[in-house]
Amino acid sequence: MSLPEAHSSEPSLTAHILNDPLNPFPWYRVMRERYPVYYSREFHSWFITRYSDVQRVISDPLLFSSEQSIRARPTNKIQPTTRPLLWTDPPRHRQLRSLINQAFTPRTIANLAPRITEIVHAHLDQVAARGQMDVVSDLANPLPIIVIAELLGIPIQDQQRFKHWSDIIVSPARQQKKQAVIEMNNYFQMVVDQRRQHAQDDLISALLSAHIEGTYLTDAEILSFCRLLLVAGHETSTNLIGNALLTFDEHPEAFEELQSRPELLPGAIEEVVRYRTPIQRLRRATTVDTQLGEHHIKAGEIVSPILGAANRDETQFSAPEVFDIHRNPNRHIGFGHGIHFCIGSSLARLETKIALEILLSRFTSLRRIPDVPLQHVTSSFVYGVKSLPMTFRERQ
Template sequence: MTAAATRRSLPDLLAWMDRLRQRGTVHHDASQQCWQVLGHPEASTVLAEHTIFSSDVGDLAPRSAEIELFQRGNFLRIDPPEHRRLRGLASRAFTPRTVTGLAPHIADITSELLDAIGDRGRIDLIDELAYPLPVIVIAELLGLPAGDRPMFRRWADLMFDRAATNPDEPLTRLAEANIRAVTPVVRDMNAYLLEHIRRARSHPGDDLTARLVQAEIDGQRLVDEEIVGFVGLLLLAGHITTTATLGNTVLTLDQHPWAAAEVRADADLLPAVIEESLRLRTPFPRLLRRTSRAAELGGSDIPAGSMVAVWLAAANRDERVFPDPDRFDPHRSPNPHLAFGHGIHFCLGAPLARLEARIALGLLLTRYRDIQVATDAPVEQRDPWTMVSLNKLPLDVRRR
């Protein structure tokens, strides 16, 4: 297997986090000008204590008008009580019953995508399954044309596949570079989504966007500008996590053929395989918080107003919680990984991502008796400091 030479790899990130960990599971980093949190209990505390560790880090860098508009409805960056109001609306569309009811449709879409591949012996998992499946599902839920999915992918790639930057630079400098890079993308997204929202307001259908337009909270309806970031967040987060999980799990199984054999023999093991892959290849390796008041964490005193970087990828390899943490163990129990976060900002779409991954992987293993990562084509990875995911995963497959 080969990786694109210009890309930093997951082992690079793990080695870098190991060097950080040598300075303590919680410590101040003068170069990044923030507090680094690398331990599982400490990360869990930060994510759970939202009144102390705020999600509103909007002042990390100057923001453009486009970013301000997109952030209005982005409840990942909003604290209560506004967070409770917005997330409560979204939760209505992602109830366990609703998500479970999508299973037959997800299976149909997966089968159609695999049927389109036919009998070819070489496929690219990302292009032909891991990306189109979840984006079709979330686009349908939001009432967006699935035919626009090439544009959605371009947006996601530009947002989460940026050029490598120095991870030891101050967070403010990294944030400024990020704002410059994503502002044109956000401008395009805002315009597209505003048009979609206004169309849903004038000609409401039976999709989530139409329900958001009509929804009332305490007697008030959301304005279009609030719905933009809301729908944009669901669109992006509603597919990139599943895409990452599918690619990461297939890559992990290729690296551990004994586990692939086990899950083929016992399909009930598949959910545990997915969870262990999420632990070892955490899609979003880091979350940011800011202290609203002075806090004590892991034996360190953190002043008010401090930026806190919570490394989920490091917490998920904390040997205090996960014995032999670098070993892939689909029988690991319990497996309290933080790949989907924790607390009030726990990933709203986690049940849907898990369902999509389970169905798609199950059908993939059923259709092909042999699946191997190609040895003569590159596996293209995103920069793991931004997202642990794959852009290309060429597979050699043999049908049953």
């Protein structure tokens, strides 16, 4: 195995990234400049940090396999029929995505806008008189959980269980993670069995009826998509909303401009995705011996493309450390690239846009409470804060 010459310095690099998870960006820059292809003994993985290399890895499923990256885990017990869409390679990935797209359509997402608006207003109504709120717990967390639960046809009394499962699955707690997956699978299997007997106007019923040339999704494939939608949809939207408000607080001039020109919000959201990418790191495995940069990577080894590092690559973005809501073009890869482009990205964008539009229209002088320390979400993949208390004034 060919390792970087400065491999002995790994503890300083890895430790700084892990010990300062809310500001890994200076270390990403060091890695791009000095160790763009870098083996981490702690993660048993090659860290890939330059935009061109990251894009290559996530765009070539034949050479960098999602499926084999799961098989490579020594404790993995996932059977081939239960692999989620995220960890499936072509040709089955293409079939699965086509079937899921029949139920999870752009129209389905667009039709959620009135309900999303209603949920946001309801949650802001609860805090308006107080003059302060925790953006995460009062809005960014409950919003996507409610939307996804209703989309799947899950009753309101079970929604907190969903949040609990989602938080555990993205955490490093392996034993609890296995138990959460089991509990979630049992729950979704119960719902699938009910919908098979009595179809309703929800996504699970639509997934059961989706087919191509007589091929239907198996129960295991439906369960895995429900898990993926719950976890990825919740974590992406929650952290995108939180990251946006945190970044706007750090750049009040941008926030003021958005209040006067809300039509700039879509571009501002894309810049938040680039600047504070909600999902920082992915996982792939090489299918054959390959060369990345100056390093030879053997077949079967794990590579970790770091989206958060690629999105600040100086060769791709002008002044990448500057938050610029007018950035154009903005070819970030915060939602991935190629066949695994995030299937829930349109939902995350819609929820974030509506949430921010309403916040901008209802409140002014949104400011983070400075003496409350920020705590990073407990995950080596997800970027966000656990809590974001802010004060505000309600518009008259």
